[in-house]
Amino acid sequence: MGVRLRLRSPCGVTVSELLWLSVLLSLTSCAGEASVGPTPDGQGPVTDLQLHPRQKMLTWKYRSPVSAGLCSMDAPLSPAVNTTPRVLDQDTYFCAFPSSVLHRGATFTVYSVVANVTVQQTLLFRNPGAVGAGATNLSCVVYAVSFMNCSWVPGRTAPADTRYQLFFWFHPNDAEAECAHYLRDSKGMHVGCHFNQLPGEPRTSDNYFFLVNGTSSQAAVPFLDAVPFVPFLNEKYSPPGNIMVRPAGPGFEVRWEEPPRRFPQSPSSLCYELDVQRKGGGRRTEPIFQRGQDQNRYELAEGEAGSFVRLRVRHMRGTIWSEWSAAVGFGPDRGHDVLALARVLSAVGLAALCTVVMMVVCKKYSLQQRLLPPIPRVKDELKAAVQLEQEVTMKEADLPEPHDVLVVQETQ
Structure with a gap:
């Protein structure tokens, strides 16, 4: 963690603020010499200076006319932020710091130019609660197109009964809503939030805003805020x-x-x-x-x-x-191995197929021989019968002619 060195003028104004003030003073120095100090009556022109932490907005009213103004926010571990005031309504002015964080505390200063004199009014903001009890390391990730998970780490000195709550809103002017699906650790403490469905038509200009605070019966728990979450840069x-x-x-x-x-x-x-x-x-x-x-x-x-x-x-x-x-x-080595394997498998398959076909054919022929023995050839049988008949005829022709036979019957 680095240390940021800041050069300050004898009046307690940073170098960057002096540059802004020089611009303001140059706008009002045409009528005479400008200076930095209190107003002639000893009272500043700013009244009712208030900070709205949720909106990160500073508001006030002027008790006397001013010719120019400047707002500054100085927070630990963050660069100073300067912006010009704008009109909120008829007699109220404001400065917004939407990309800043407040959980470390901050110093807000409003500079005003009255009668060529630049005056300043300061507001100190401190995050209430026990040191080390607030959540840390808030991060969110969009995934699977329409889901989002946010997670944080419980404070190192957070009491055991600490109950963290995450609030979110998707536009600076939207009402905040609380997480509906908390993620818990082994002790049952809230350590994250799951979003089943992200709202609206997705746009790359979308910004999401988050705030984690906590409650405990033993100590006050500081809140944790973060810079606006840019979802299209945090999609997994x-x-x-x-x-x-x-x-x-x-x-x-x-x-x-x-x-x-x-x-x-x-x-x-x-x-x-x-x-x-x-x-x-x-x-x-x-x-x-x-x-x-x-x-x-x-x-x-x-x-x-x-x-x-x-x-x-x-x-x-x-x-x-x-x-x-x-x-x-x-790779070709892998391709050649696959090709060779394919060829071997093809040859083995073809041989197996031929073997099966031959076995089927042989088996079928053997069974046919058993069930249907060969039928004698008709032509050969007829030829044999004719030859036998001719032989019998020829033998009969050689026999002697029959003689008369006398039958003698014995008489008694």
Whole structure:
């Protein structure tokens, strides 16, 4: 944590404030010499000076006419902020500091030029509550297009019964609302908030505002505020999808698709990181960063053969990376192995198919022989019958002619 050195004038005004005052004084020095000091009557022109912490707005009224004015906010660990007053209504003026934080306390100063004299009125703001009891490290992340999670760390001296509450609003003029789905730690203390659905039509100009305060029966708990949350810079994308690696000339070409986003912008607003892992577990020395394109692609050298590649993505102006995608293998060595394996499997499959067909045919023929024995040929049977008949005829022709046979019957 650094220390900010500030140069102050003998009157207690910072150098930057003096520059602003010099501009104001130059506007009013035409009629005479200008100076810094009290008004002639000893009273400042500003009255009813008030701070509205939720709106981070300073309001007041003037008891006498002024020719120029300036507002300044000085907070620990933050640069000083200067702005010019504006009219709120008929007799009330205000200065707003929407991008500042108040939980560390702040000093507000209103400078006014009255009769060529610049006067100042100061308001000190301190965050009420026990030191160290308030929440710290508030952060929010948009994910899966329409969801958001916010988280914080309980104060190191927060009592055990501390109950933190998160309030939010999506426009400076909106009414605040409390979180509906708190996330709790193992002790049951609120440490986060889940948003099931973000409201409205998403725009890159959207700002979300958050405030975490707390209650306890043992001590007062300071609040925690934050600078406006810019959701399109704090969206965690899904990993790049549909990753393909194809041969391209002597090397390979990687192609992928950008992830879905809640806040659509041009493809060039995305930054991709490619992690190429060599075969055997090695990794490239330098990471590869690629800006988004209409057709996302990247060429890999031939030397990357037999490796794997994976990708992740973030917004060009953001810091939240997606998870890594699944690794995709590529390279001719891997391709040749796959091709050889495919050929072997094809040959084995063809041989197995032929074997099965032959077995089926043989089995079918054997069963047919058993159930349907061969039928004798009709032509051969007829030929054999004719030959037999001719032989019988010829034998009959050789027999002697029959003689008369006398049958003698014995008589008694």
